[in-house]
Amino acid sequence: MNIRIISVANDFSPSPAGRFVDDGPYPGALFREEFLLPAMKGEQLVHVDLTGTELPGSSFLEEAFGGLVRAGFSEEFLRKHLVVRSSRESDSIRVWRFIQEAATRGTRMH
Numbered sequence: 001m002n003i004r005i006i007s008v009a010n011d012f013s014p015s016p017a018g019r020f021v022d023d024g025p026y027p028g029a030l031f032r033e034e035f036l037l038p039a040m041k042g043e044q045l046v047h048v049d050l051t052g053t054e055l056p057g058s059s060f061l062e063e064a065f066g067g068l069v070r071a072g073f074s075e076e077f078l079r080k081h082l083v084v085r086s087s088r089e090s091d092s093i094r095v096w097r098f099i100q101e102a103a104t105r106g107t108r109m110h
Contacts, residue, residue, distance in 0.1 A: 053086075061094050
C-alpha cells in the first residue's frame with residue numbers, strides 16, 4: 001500500500017483555523033477538499049502530520065476530519081487508511097473523537 005504524507009504546517013498552513021472558507025484563509029473545509037479527500041480517494045495509507053502547527057481549533061479539526069465521514073468514509077475505513085501524527089498527543093485524540101462522533105450521526109458509503 002502506498003503512503004501519502006501530508007504535513008499540515010508545510011503543505012497547508014502552520015496556523016490552520018476555522019471551519020469554512022468564510023472563517024479565514026486556512027479552514028478545515030479547504031484542507032479536507034484540497035488535501036484529505038484526494039488522498040483518501042486513492043485508497044492509500046494517508047499520514048497527516050500536525051507537527052509544527054499552532055494548536056488547531058476544534059472547528060478546523062472537526063470540519064477537516066469529521067467531514068471525511070460526512071463525505072462518505074466510514075470510521076472503520078479511516079482507521080485502516082489514516083494515521084494522525086503530532087507533537088501534541090491531544091491532536092490525535094481530538095481527531096479520532098470527531099471522526100467517531102460524526103460516524104455515530106450519519107450514513108457512510110466506504
